[in-house]
Amino acid sequence: MITRRHFTPKAVSWGIALGVAILFAGHGASQTDTPSSAPGPSALQASSLRAQILPKHFTTLSNELPARIDRIHVPEGARFKAGETLVSLDCVLQKAQLEKARAALTAAEKVSSVNARLAEMKTLGGLEVITSAAEAAKARAEVALMQATVSKCTLAAPFAGRVAEQKAREHQYLQAGQPILDILDDSHLEIEFIAPSLWLAWLKADMPFTLHVDETRRAIAAKVLRIGARVDSVSQSIKVTGAFTQANPDLLAGMSGRVEITPPAP
Numbered sequence: 001m002i003t004r005r006h007f008t009p010k011a012v013s014w015g016i017a018l019g020v021a022i023l024f025a026g027h028g029a030s031q032t033d034t035p036s037s038a039p040g041p042s043a044l045q046a047s048s049l050r051a052q053i054l055p056k057h058f059t060t061l062s063n064e065l066p067a068r069i070d071r072i073h074v075p076e077g078a079r080f081k082a083g084e085t086l087v088s089l090d091c092v093l094q095k096a097q098l099e100k101a102r103a104a105l106t107a108a109e110k111v112s113s114v115n116a117r118l119a120e121m122k123t124l125g126g127l128e129v130i131t132s133a134a135e136a137a138k139a140r141a142e143v144a145l146m147q148a149t150v151s152k153c154t155l156a157a158p159f160a161g162r163v164a165e166q167k168a169r170e171h172q173y174l175q176a177g178q179p180i181l182d183i184l185d186d187s188h189l190e191i192e193f194i195a196p197s198l199w200l201a202w203l204k205a206d207m208p209f210t211l212h213v214d215e216t217r218r219a220i221a222a223k224v225l226r227i228g229a230r231v232d233s234v235s236q237s238i239k240v241t242g243a244f245t246q247a248n249p250d251l252l253a254g255m256s257g258r259v260e261i262t263p264p265a266p
Contacts, residue, residue: 048258048259048260049193049194049195049258050258051191051192051193051211051257051258051259052191052193052255053189053191053192053251053252053254053256053257054190054191054253055161055184055185055188057161057185057188058161058182058185058253059182059183059184060179060180060181060183061087061179061181062177062179063087063089063174063178063180064152065094065149065152065176066174066175067089067094067153067174068090068171068174069088069090069168069169069172069173069180070088070090070170071087072086072087072168073087074163075163075166076163076166077162077163079160079162080157080162080163080183081160082157082158082159082160083156084156084157085154085155086155086156086163086181087181088154088155089154090153091153095150098143098146098147098149098150101142101146104142105136105139105140105142105143108136109136109139111132112129112132112135115128115129115132115133116129155180157183160187161183161185161186162183162184163182163183164182164253166180166181167182168180168181186252189248189251190225190241190242191211191222191241191242191244191259192239192241193242194237194240195238195239196236196237196238197231197237197238198236199238200227200231200238202263202264203263204224205224205225205227206223206224207223207224207261208221208222208245209222209224209242209261210260211242211244211257211258212257212258212260213255213257214255214256215252215256216251216255219260220248221246222244223242223245224240225241225242225243226240226241227240228241242259
């Protein structure tokens with residue numbers, strides 16, 4: 001619907017006066033104002049961006065065998081050492097198959113040894129000797145296979161750190177590949193933030209900056225560790241990774257904050 005508005009002569013005169021004032025004001029500005037140049041790096045004094053604290057090493061441990069969890073040795077939040085057993089699976093069947101393979105290997109090696117002696121006494125043909133030796137080699141391969149299978153019944157820590165999250169429970173049956181524990185190394189924390197790609201003109205490795213951590217309300221000194229290898233063509237930004245210049249035991253992975261970095265003077 002179109003609504004028609006009725007203007008009084010007084011309203012029209014006020015409108016004409018206001019239009020003339022705006023016209024003269026715009027004309028004066030065009031004569032006196034000069035176009036401003038784009039701000040250089042020095043104009044970005046103490047620019048700030050959002051950042052997150054991440055662990056350098058982190059992973060999810062999962063089982064390679066379909067089996068039941070027998071025991072989780074390290075609870076959620078606890079620390080562990082590199083190589084320490086974190087999870088034990090119930091592998092009674094696999095261990096029994098290993099013992100069976102070892103017994104078969106013992107028998108095959110005995111047969112191969114006896115056939116070798118008989119061949120030396122010219123009482124046995126060469127084919128039987130070759131066949132028995134092949135059977136012994138096959139039994140050894142079976143033992144190696146079962147040893148490798150049984151070794152996957154325990155999940156050891158690839159590095160020292162802490163358990164971030166427990167994704168499965170003891171006595172739970174898991175298919176192969178299901179996650180059990182999220183672990184991380186909190187002794188090597190890094191800072192990750194996204195910077196404008198225009199900053200590449202002055203942003204360099206080892207450049208100092210300050211991280212204002214939200215959770216602890218502290219300002220912590222850091223430096224640029226490395227700069228991403230690719231610029232995002234859509235957002236015109238690049239990933240930057242920083243490192244703390246000193247130890248900070250009160251920091252945790254997942255904390256966030258504000259990066260304050262001052263570009264160098266032009």
